[in-house]
Amino acid sequence: MELHVEALFTHDRNMRLRTINEPWPGETPAPQFFLGRTVEGTTVCRFRYDLPEQLVEQMKLLCADEPLVTDFRTKPKHLTSYMRLLQGERFTMGPCFLIPREAEPTMQVVSVTRENMLNYLHGGFEWLISEIDYAQPCIALVIGNRAVSICRSVRITSRAHEAGLETLETFRGRGYAAEVVAGWAKAVREVGAIPLYSTFWENSASQSVARKLALNFYGVNFTIL
Structure with missing residues (x-):
């Protein structure tokens, strides 16, 4: 999950989100908040650089209380609180996968x-x-x-x-x-x-x-x- 968020967004020296890490020219602002929940029960959270520190600390406590995930359709435990604190209008969510070495093409590419x-x-x-x-x-x-x-x-x-x-x-x-x-x-x-x-x-x-x-x-x- 650390590798995933590192690939998705650029970070400043304080590990705050800056932009979407697109390889082509141009910059798109990062979302306010990223939460990565893992099957092991650990969480990775990141916050955009312009969010107040007091708000960030409050949300970190909620992130630490998230349970492990077994079904990618399960929404975060504290979804309502996250949306309220950030005055968020919409969210995105989805499963993350590692592609194993065993994955090999069977057709010519x-x-x-x-x-x-x-x-x-x-x-x-x-x-x-x-x-x-x-x-x-x-x-x-x-x-x-x-x-x-x-x-x-x-x-x-x-x-x-x-x-x-x-x-x-x-x-x-x-x-x-x-x-x-x-x-x-x-x-x-x-x-x-x-x-x-x-x-x-x-x-x-x-x-x-x-x-x-x-x-x-x-x-x-x-x-x-």
Whole structure:
């Protein structure tokens, strides 16, 4: 969970959240609050730099009282208090997974780079061309010389990468997403980092990929915007 939050957001010297850690140019403010609950019962909490210290200390006490999680659909014990204290309007939540070494693609996948991107990024993935140098590794499954499913690094630190997964709508439901995630994880390990995969609690398609690859569930992330 420490690796996960480190990959998701930039932090200042006091470990306060600053921005979303997107690898491409531009800055998006971080949420007010991040809570990571784990299957071991530990919690990781982070707060945006502009929250008052007294409020932060109050919330830390609540975070320490969160139980372990076994079901990613279980909301935080102190959800109501968090929302009230931060005057939050909405929250996000979802399961977090480690991709094991055993995850291997069974279909042919390719690495997409600046050198070969024009061969593959057409017919639906043109938008990725401007980001290709930043979101590496980028692994694709190609049908008819056209990328139809892609997994790439969308949050990057020296220790861990977070997966970003996209499959063209007409090619969904064929198992391609699991193939590119497995190929991407292998490429991330080859550069010496740990491949992490997370999604939202309502994204059943992404959860299906996690089940197919038997990813290791380690906790649930929760943010208040």
